[in-house]
Amino acid sequence: MTERIEKVLASVLAKLLPYLDERQKRLVAGAAARVVGHGGIRTVARAAQMAETTVARGARELHTGPEPDGRTRSLGAGRKPLREADPGLVPALLALVEPDQRGDPESPLRWTTKSTYKLAAELTRQGHPVGPDTVAALLKAEGFSLQGTTRTTEGARHPDRDAQFRYINDQATRHLADGQPVVSVDTKKKEVLGDYAVAGREWHRSGEPVQVRAHDFPEKNATKAVPYGVYDIGADTGWVGVGCDGDTAAFAVATLRRWWDAEGRHRYPDATRLLITADAGGSNGYRVRAWKKRLADFAHAAGLEVTVCHFPPGTSKWNKIEHRLFSAISTNWRGRPLTSHEVVVNTIAATTTRTGLRVRAELDTGSYPTGETVPEEVMERLPLDPHGWHPKWNYTLRPEPPAPLPEAPGPDAAFGRFPAMDRAPSWLGHPTLTGLEPGAFGELHDRYLAHVDAHPTAVLPGKRHAFGTGSRKLSSTDRLTIALVALRWRPPRAVLAGLLGVSAATVSHTVREVTADLQALGHTVPSGPIPVRTTEDLAALVNQPAL
Structure with missing residues (x-):
């Protein structure tokens, strides 16, 4: 049995x-x-x-009954974990993976990919034999995980960053509550057209991917698409103009104008105001004069009071158009080569979301050359009202024509423009400062005017500023005076800029141009015994005997 x-x-x-x-x-x-x-x-x-x-x-x-902790073996049985058998293993591992945070320049893996295989090999070399799987388990036990970078750092934060966000939100809330349109505008990244690789993947039969170039370097003079978008926040609709030329203020306002004529005025027939939220830079930046000038023309033609609120520098990703419109467009054309403007326009127009986004796209074949300048006197006459809060970022353009220019006197033959009033104080032309007696200064001034009239192109590479802009806003007397003083006494450009009421860049450009003219005339400026640093130093020299 x-x-x-x-x-x-x-x-x-x-x-x-x-x-x-x-x-x-x-x-x-x-x-x-x-x-x-x-x-x-x-x-x-x-x-x-x-x-x-x-x-x-x-x-x-x-x-x-069973073990209270559910273990298979009794307490203490089996092989001890490596962290117990080798107490120095974990500290050695942490020293390898944390040198970037601790600033250890001697770490052997500081500049390499810290894969588990390389970490295991280095630990073994240091006398801690271990495999890559164990390294991965130890890292997880210490709170590590594989992570990529995250876009959170915005650089230097403006102290009024959050307050400007609240101001923009208040403006948008008021406009929407009153039934007035609110749009977010921006330029999407330029796209090179052709059979180039595009990020993302699409479904295709196995082994039959779309064939693209082996490299992404664009050909010389490659055709590009410039998408500029207008996102209607209240209606959750987008309008994208696909340009073929430059990303300029003229192109930006032209796209805004086409959106208003085709959709905006029909959707908001009783609108009297329009709020635009935009980035701080680019073709619609708060420093771009052409943007404000052309926007004023649009406000007058459309009969709208146009308010613009710019996001602070470094915060463009907070603009609604980035994550409401552009992100959906990028998702829609993922993995699809943008071979022509037609493909770009059709792909953008076919963009939708489950929340109801609709997009309209049009090809803009117009020419929008760069280099447009707007003189100061034109800016001063725009119907522009700065807001009390950060007037550079927030302003309103009234639906009015710009104020007329005052009647100007006859043209100055030497410069081919209306003469500018002398800005420099009279004492700045003292012989001590210029190194020339009044008679010698007048003779040099006449030779300088004759040379400029005969040579409209500067000796330095490139052309002079357009008449009436930049350094050409200064009279010929001012231009020659500040050049002589700058070359003789070498004061900071900001000192001369403060005396003339212009920017330091204008002074620098003037000195460069006049210096080239003086060299062509063979005139040498004698150097003063010491450089000066302040306006007071310059003024004090006038009261001293001529050196």
Whole structure:
């Protein structure tokens, strides 16, 4: 009878035990021994080919119940973890993965990819033999994980950044509550047209991807698409003009005008105001004069009071158009080469979202050359009202024509423009400062005017400023005076700019141009004994004897 039982047990246990862990094997053997009764431990041990102590332990565990922590082996059994067997392993690993944070320039893996294989190899070299899987487990236990970079750093934060956000939100809320249109505008990244790779993937038959170029370097004079978008926040609709020329203020306002004529005025027939939220830079930046000038023309033609609120520098991604319109467009054309303007326009126009976004796109073949300048006197006459809060970022253009220019006197033959009033104080032309007596200064001035009239192109590379702009807003007397003073006494450009009421850049450009003219005339400016640093230093020299 015992032999038959042992054979049956051996057959059953041989099929069952390979699928069990150590603890489960002990419990099954212990249960079988208790069922057999007297002599069961020895019988089961022979049938299962296990030690009698293991079977006896399984029987005891059935009687006492499972381990409270659910472990397979008893406490302290099995091989110790590497972090316990080698106490220096974890500190050595952390020293390898954290040198960027700790600033350790001597770390052997500071400038390499810290893969688990390289970390394991370096730890082994240091006397801590370990495999890559164990390295991964140790890193996870220490709170590490594989992570990419995250776009959160905005650079220097303007102290009024958050306050400007609240101001824009208040303006938008008021306009929307009154039924007035609110739009967000911006230029999307320029796209080179052709069979170039585009980020993202699309479904295709296996082994049949879209064939594109092996490199992404655009050809010389490659055709580009310039998408400029207008996102209507209240209607959740987008309008994108795809340009073929430059990303200029003229192109930006032309796209805004087409949106208003085709959609805006029909959607908002009773509108009297328009709010535009824009970035701080680019073709619609708050420093771009051409943007304000052309926007004033649009406001007058459309009969709208146009308010513009710019986001602070470095915060363009907060503009609604970025994550409401442009992100959806980028998703729609992922993995699809943009081979022509037609593909770009059709792909943009087909962009939709589950929340109801609709987009209209048009190709704009107009010419929008760069380099447009707007003189100061034109800016001063725009119907522009700066707001009380950050007037450079927030302003309103009234639907009025610009104020007329005052009637100007006859043209100045030397410069081919209306003469500018002298800006420099009279004492700045003192012989001590210019190094010339009044008679010698007048003679040099006449030679200078004759040279400029005969040579409209500067000696330096490039052309002079357009008449009436930049340094050409200064009279010929002012231009020659500040050049002589700058070359003789070498004061900071800001000092001369403050005396003339112009920018330091205007002074620098004037000195460069006049210096080239003086060299062509063969005139050398004698240097003063010491450079001056302040306006007071210059004024003090006038009261001293001529040097």
